[in-house]
Amino acid sequence: MHAAAAILLSVFVIFVAAQIGAEIAQRLRLPGVVGEIVAGCVIGPSALGWIQADSIANGTPLDVLSELGVVLLLFSVGLETRLDDLKKVGRTAFLVGVLGVVIPFALGSIWAHGVGYEWTKSLFVAAAFVATSAGITARVLQELGALSRIESRVILGAAVIDDILAMLLLGVVTSLGDGGEVRIGSLLLVLAQAIGFIVVIGWVGTRVMRVRGDWIERPLNPLSPLSITLAICLGLAFLASELGLAAIIGAFLAGMIASETRKRDELEHQTQPLLAFLTPFFFVITGAKIDLSVFASASALWMLLVVTVIAIVAKLAGGFLGALSLGKRGAAIVGVGMVPRGEVGVVIASLGLAAGVFSNEIYAVIVAMSLLTSIVTPPVLAWMLKRESV
């Protein structure tokens, strides 16, 4: 009974902190998500300590709520994304995705080697510079009602490609870190699986839904279209993570499939309360994971500054160069939208820590960088999009 009360208290504290943070941020004309992340920082283990570090570790109930929150968020983003619109930006998105991986990876490994890591370890560190977190950008774009813009579609498409490349890269550097040789054969297999998954689900799935989407209305329960598409979302999120992709890629594809049915508007409407209840857990817990004590040492602070600048500049450059076909202003928006590393950078950093490649300091710096990029991006993106619409 008492354990149940403790978890209810954490759920309550996180949920209320998110509401207060979002409200303050919005009154300061910042996106609500910034307020939720900062609220997480404030109540997290390294500040007030209302949320303990071991209660938000991987696999804990709060972590699972956070995971479900981001899965549902990307599902709802998928619902607002039509395959036909995405296809129109396919070439640009591909360029942005590839350059957005190559440039950060190159700069990151040069920096890591420069501060004294051997090359093998440098590549692992650099891998943490690579993956874009679609979750945070998507939420900002959604809040601003900008998901239908061409830049948004380029960013989301590029994030999908980005994720495939990051996963591949992680496969390479993990086998390097193990001291083994890179097995090209198994890497190609992983790549083929990932591409196969996205093509089959994204292309075949949307086609099937367009022609035979009525079956989701056949069960007796009036809410069945929602239940069935949520089931598809959970299933694809599982499949994606089983294939080594981020679970949110599967959720995004599920939303894209569901958006081809004629229940689309109803589904968009019904997912709003789900997002209101569950996404705060993702953003608050992301914030709570920031270890503020890193900032107590000047050398770590300096390292954090350098790493963050490299991470931002490299992604900006990749996104900007890749999206030049949209014009300079559009390319700049895409570049900024690609900056957040969020949870993906954190995941790679914790893999590095577990593999013994990362020291505690570089781990803390990489995590803080991932989160800093996520805090810095939303207001800049909002400012750029608002300035443009004036």
Add this chain to the structure above:
Amino acid sequence: MHAAAAILLSVFVIFVAAQIGAEIAQRLRLPGVVGEIVAGCVIGPSALGWIQADSIANGTPLDVLSELGVVLLLFSVGLETRLDDLKKVGRTAFLVGVLGVVIPFALGSIWAHGVGYEWTKSLFVAAAFVATSAGITARVLQELGALSRIESRVILGAAVIDDILAMLLLGVVTSLGDGGEVRIGSLLLVLAQAIGFIVVIGWVGTRVMRVRGDWIERPLNPLSPLSITLAICLGLAFLASELGLAAIIGAFLAGMIASETRKRDELEHQTQPLLAFLTPFFFVITGAKIDLSVFASASALWMLLVVTVIAIVAKLAGGFLGALSLGKRGAAIVGVGMVPRGEVGVVIASLGLAAGVFSNEIYAVIVAMSLLTSIVTPPVLAWMLKRESV
């Protein structure tokens, strides 16, 4: 990464099993909730084993999802309950609640003593016969659109009183089990806290909301009425469980408070998707906790039969006698509605196991009885309510 995939798989399997179970049940003209519980039995550890016993133990992510599911369910039931309507049935509900505790407790302790338990342990066993699970009955009433009936209000009111009495009883028998004397003073304090909580929240809260309910619309976020009432729901659920009441009592009161605002219809509408996503976890996991291997031994099977019959007859008698003022037919509906023990019986049984008072066999029997009463009740209740409306 792999742990995340495993939990997503469980979430997916439970969610899909619930949809299939509910659909089959509804096509057989049974309430959907029966199908969800049976689906849990089927995929649970003692049948197919798709869900492992340790993944649904207390405090696991799946257990927390299930807890949130039943909290939201009782919140939505509260949303459909007006204090003024409840007050009209106050006297009857009180009688039903008291008789529904006294009769099962008396019969249960006589039975337990009869099969060889000493009196102190018998009282503990009997405590597991007492508490009514509002969750299952509420869902059936909701599915049938019968929440506004006078019998429904009596049942829900009685369940609140029942819960207070069960908690008191548990306090008494736990201190008896410890071998200590019953401290009347501390028991009175617990009782006063519980009654104070319900009166303050239920009576003052609804009054405040009726006069000053507009503040929930003041934040910038258009979904803020939902977010604020959900925050109140989580907060009161925590407070209730901190006071030793079931968390769902707090959630129910939160819903009742929220129903006094003018956003009531909007809130009812917005909670539907939340229920569709989260309540299946509660019902499937309730089903998955049934240990079917108990049924392999004839003596345990016989004990289960006797215990279940006693539990049903005792509650039926208490509910029926208490509600005679509604007429015989109404009293019978109330009696049947009070039968399910559900999660409350399970909680008491596990406390007994932990305290060393229950053997493994009696534990399994009490849990199975709690769940059998939950499976048997919905079709009977649905049949009685449908017959009446013809």
